[in-house]
Amino acid sequence: MLRTYLPSPFIHLIADSDKRKIPMHKPAPTDFPVHDLIRDRWSPRAFASKSVEPAVLGSLFEAARWAPSSSNEQPWAYLVATKDDAESFAKTLSVLVDFNAGWAKQAPVLVVAVSKLKFHANGNPNRNAFYDTGAATALLSVEATARGLGVHQMAGFDPAKAKEVFDIPADWEPIAALAIGYPGVPESLPHGLRDREVAPRTRKPLTEFVMSGHWGHTSPIVSR
Ligand SMILES: Cc1cc2nc3c(=O)[nH]c(=O)nc-3n(C[C@H](O)[C@H](O)[C@H](O)COP(=O)(O)O)c2cc1C
Numbered sequence: 001m002l003r004t005y006l007p008s009p010f011i012h013l014i015a016d017s018d019k020r021k022i023p024m025h026k027p028a029p030t031d032f033p034v035h036d037l038i039r040d041r042w043s044p045r046a047f048a049s050k051s052v053e054p055a056v057l058g059s060l061f062e063a064a065r066w067a068p069s070s071s072n073e074q075p076w077a078y079l080v081a082t083k084d085d086a087e088s089f090a091k092t093l094s095v096l097v098d099f100n101a102g103w104a105k106q107a108p109v110l111v112v113a114v115s116k117l118k119f120h121a122n123g124n125p126n127r128n129a130f131y132d133t134g135a136a137t138a139l140l141s142v143e144a145t146a147r148g149l150g151v152h153q154m155a156g157f158d159p160a161k162a163k164e165v166f167d168i169p170a171d172w173e174p175i176a177a178l179a180i181g182y183p184g185v186p187e188s189l190p191h192g193l194r195d196r197e198v199a200p201r202t203r204k205p206l207t208e209f210v211m212s213g214h215w216g217h218t219s220p221i222v223s224r
Pocket residue numbers: 041042043044100152153154155156157176201
């Protein structure tokens with residue numbers, strides 16, 4: 001059983017015994033209905049120690065593979081480290097900022113997402129490389145949700161150090177790190193992070209970023 005999301009005033013209603021045992025489930029409180037996989041994806045910091053089967057990880061990267069990209073360039077690469085590959089795992093952990101390393105070390109899988117900055121065919125700059133890598137990683141995250149996994153993306157890492165420790169070529173840029181694993185219990189986290197783990201998920205209102213006609217004019221699609 002997964003602990004369902006409760007708005008913060010009601011968090012105290014969860015029985016103490018449950019608090020110790022049940023991984024968080026934080027479905028998005030949406031204004032319009034969305035697919036369950038979109039609603040249920042979120043970024044956990046607590047992970048169970050259970051390893052992720054290689055075939056399941058394969059499906060995650062297969063999902064990334066089928067993302068759309070500008071000119072079908074597919075300008076992404078992923079450096080994957082599972083915990084049983086102690087050397088790669090330690091290398092990946094070493095490039096994270098301390099805050100992220102503190103919780104991400106519990107995840108059974110760490111990944112660095114890397115973008116190719118120039119088009120393969122002509123060497124011209126690819127201004128969509130980060131966009132496309134983000135799209136691929138978004139699909140990976142949705143596939144992970146479908147398989148009961150959590151993915152937590154991180155900008156808090158040292159790209160220069162990542163380039164050095166993984167020997168990444170000059171025309172590729174590390175853009176994000178990912179922690180992947182089955183959900184753990186918030187109680188496995190230090191106190192400050194525990195509160196953030198159970199905090200409600202928030203978003204800007206749709207009326208702030210869906211526009212029609214001219215900049216700043218809220219689209220009637222979302223103003224109701
Ligand atoms: C590109 C990117 C970078 C992020 N960097 C960090 C990070 O360094 N550390 C962290 O704890 N969370 C990080 N996050 C997680 C976000 O804080 C999180 O996605 C956001 O608060 C929304 O929460 P949700 O994913 O649970 O809906 C990052 C997310 C993305 C997409």
